[in-house]
Amino acid sequence: MLRRATDADIPSMLAWRNQEANRSVSINQHLITAEEHAAWWSRASQDPTRRVLMFEYASRPLGVVTFFDHDPVARSASWGFYLDHDGTTADGTALLAWTKIMREAVAYAFAPEPDGLDIDLLQGEVLPHNESVRAMNRRLGFTEGEPYEQTTDDGVVTAIPVSLHRDDRPTRRSAKEQ
Template sequence: MLRPATVDDLPNMLAWRNQDANRSVSITQHLIAAEEHAAWWSRVSQDPTRRVLMFEHSSRPLGVVTFFDHDPVARSASWGFYLDHDGTAADGTALLAWTKVMREAVAYAFAPEPDGLDVDLLEGEVLPHNESVRAMNRRLGFTEGEPYEQTVGDSTVTSIPVRLHRDDRPTRRSGKEQ
């Protein structure tokens, strides 16, 4: 289940985002300080082009989904997510949580408002070495664009843009889902 994040979720969000496994597959890989996290929340919680959602399974918070650059006129948005990697790995729910958060986030993006974003195009980016997310993206119908480099702090990071159009979503009935 996805629900709007609240200020009470900030400690979990920061702890999970700073886990080594999450930082290693993120565009921004430094440890995020509490002050930086609070400033981020102050901005995004007031930004109408953004939604920050908590992913819960069996009433337990397990991850965060962010939608940004939401443009209702163009019917597009970008997204990303991360999980409590350490917690889900320890209790054996990592694969379940990872699969469910991705499916629920994509469904949310294409669902009509007010229960979703009602977009026609969902975009994101993935690092080249994140093969598991790249494979799941393909399974969900995302296509990859040409890798590009961007400067983040003092580093250059290569990213692969991904995109999914509403009409290209696979369904079990269509046989497109693998």
């Protein structure tokens, strides 16, 4: 389940984002300070082009989905996500949580408002070495663009743009057809 993030979620969001597994697949890979995170949350929670959502499974928060650059006129948005990698790995729910957060985020992006963004184009980026997310992106119908380099506070990073159009999402087949 996805729900809007609140001030009470700030400590979990920061702790999870700073986990090594999440930093290693992020464009910005430095440890984020509490002050930096508070400033981001202050901006993000007031920005009408952003939605920060908590992913919960079995009534337990397990991850964060961020939609940004939401343009209702162009019917597009960008997104990113991360999980409580350490917690889900320790309790054996990592694969389940990872699969569910991606599927629920994509469904939310294309769902009608007020329960979703009601967009036609979802965009993001992935690092070349993040093969597991790249493979899941392909299963969900995302296409990859040409890799490009961008300069961050941490140095130069190569990213691969990904996009998914509403009409390109795979349809689920019945068990008989599979």
